[in-house]
Amino acid sequence: MPTSTTSAIQSSTASSILTSLNGANAIDWNTLAANLAVAQFANRTDRLAFRSDTLDQQISSAGNLKSSLLALSTSLGDRVRSGDLSPQPSLSNSAVARPVLSGSTTPRGTYSLEVTQLAKAQTLAGPALATGASPVGSGTLTLRFGTVSGASFAEDTGHAAVDITIAAGATLADVAAAINGANAGVSAYVANTTAGARLVMKGQEGAGNGFVLEASEDPADPGLAQLAWQPASGDPARLLTASADAAYLLDGLPMAATGNTVNEAIPGLNLTLTATNIGAPATLTFADNTAAITTAMQDLTAALNEIAGQVKTATDPIGGDLARDGGALALKRAMSQLSGTVIMPNAAANAPRTLADLGVSIQRDGTFLLDGARLAATLKADPNGVAAMFTNGLHGVYGTIDALNRKMSSSADASSLAASIARYTSQKGKVTTDLSGLADKQEALRVQLVSRFATTQTAVAASTSTLSFLKSQIDAWNSSKN
Structure with a gap:
């Protein structure tokens, strides 16, 4: 219990009260009321303030550990994904x-x-019209997909045909927009060639992504059929590029x-x-990636030692902010087991499986040490096995660090740093509410005392007036006798 702070508050308040009572001219009733109210709640306010400060330190310490672990996981993940640790x-x-x-x-x-x-994508051009604003008739265009080979077309029945409605009054530009709007895997635009405006359609790469275009035109608004194309009956010159694998x-x-x-x-x-x-x-x-992996392991060891130092300070039994915190202690245990943990469970026999195989060991004080000679020997004996430990997957160096980071960041896990932070934050909120409640009660007491002292002050003033009158009368009587 932090009695020293409480004693200081009580001493200061007592001094203020005495000052209020011993004024040279009159009692300062307002100050006296405020000081008495502070003194009434000093013990509870001090306890809550101390608890609030402690929670702030715990939240900060747990947050720093969580952030450091996230930074390591993110940095290592970026390095793995960049390909820096793989043979380029x-x-x-x-x-x-x-x-x-x-x-x-x-x-x-x-x-x-x-x-x-x-691989090539089929490119099909329509007949030349005057302009892109030329009317083309109305009806329905149908795209069918498959393989175009010479004058034959083998439809892919697994690829559904797409019907595209062309409204009355549609222009060539409107048809291109309708084809694009169908999102059928075929794009279209109007090309203004020397011969006139032509509808150009492009499919996707691959021999099986060829297409034909059928037209069902409105008899009352003909013209759409001129855009249709089949390899057997259509103009071969309209097929600008055939699809191919x-x-x-x-x-x-x-x-x-x-x-x-x-x-x-x-x-x-x-x-x-x-x-x-x-x-x-x-x-x-x-290319050989030995140097990159060696540098990465040196950086990883340094980063782990930085986190290990933070964990050691935070969980120090004497003075550590997180000495009894479940999340911090769980992280400490996990880090102490990191060197010997199998991080490549599916590795071949005699292939590297642990960080220890890469030369990482844990000392008695909880720090990590990298044996460069052992790392070099492992790289020489099984470069493929070592490189496999630096891929972007569930297992390996990054996967292991990332899994630890995810565990510590999950508030659903009671033994995580995130859960500790959530718990401390909740407690901090309650303490803040309690402090606010005490402040309200202290203010209510001050107002009550001011009211009482006002009544007292009135009574004292009346007594003083009566005393002055009596004193004057006595003085007058004494004067008349003389």
Whole structure:
């Protein structure tokens, strides 16, 4: 119990009361009432104020720990997602494709890539009209999807046809807008060519994304049929580009893709094909990431030590703001077990599975130490296994730190820092309410005392007046006798 503060308040109040009573001329009743009211509630006010300060310190300390853990998780996650810790891909002919790590796993080795065909989207042009404002008739246009090959069309029945209503009075520009508004995977615009305005339609990449256009025109408002197109009966010149799949050879093996972006072309790598290189395969390799991982482990160890220092101070049995806090103690336990925790449960036999395998150990004082020699040995013995620990997934270095951060940030978990902060914040709110209530009671007492003292002051004034009258009379009597 903080009696020193209470004693100081009581001493100050008592001094004020004495000053009020011992004034040279008269009693200061208002000041006396205020000081008496303060003295009445001093003990309870001091206790609540001390509790409020303690809760503020606990909220701040728990919040700092939570923020530090979040900062570590975010920083590590950004580093992993940037690919800095994975072996970076390099293509001998950069014009052929753009390789990007997917993060699903860590690719290694050398591959050959020969792109023989880029994926294409069908482009279809309509007949030339005078202007984009030319009327085209009304009715319904129907898009059907499938494979266009020469004069034949094989419809993909799994891809639903799309009907597009064209209102009376519609222009070529209106038709383009209606096609775009259908969101059918076909875009349209009006091209003002030297021959006139033409409706241009573009589908999506891939041989199976070809399309034909059917028209059912209103007999009373004809003209829409001129936009229809079928490979068997339509003008071949209107098919500006036929849809096609991408084709490439990976390590000499024929591959195909419906688009030029090929996800997981090899495990852990996405490719965006940009040009062909028939007969001149490009070589795909991956740069060594040993230095980046070593630096990352040094930074991780330093960050863990910073958090460990905060935890040690906060949970100090003597003077620690969170000495008995469940969330802080849970974090302390989790960090003490971090080095030996299996973070790669699905790793192959003899592959690195823990932070200890990467050279991280925990000292008696709770700090972390990185054994550079052990890290280097693990990197040399199993570079793929180490790289796999730095991917963006549930397991691994980032996954483990992120899981700990999520646990400490979940207010639904009673043993988390978030739950501690919520609990302290709730208690702080109650203390604030209680302090406000005491202030109201103190003010009510002050007003009551002022009222009572006003009555007393009136009575004293009357007594003083009577005393003065009697004294004057006595003085007068004494004078007459003389």
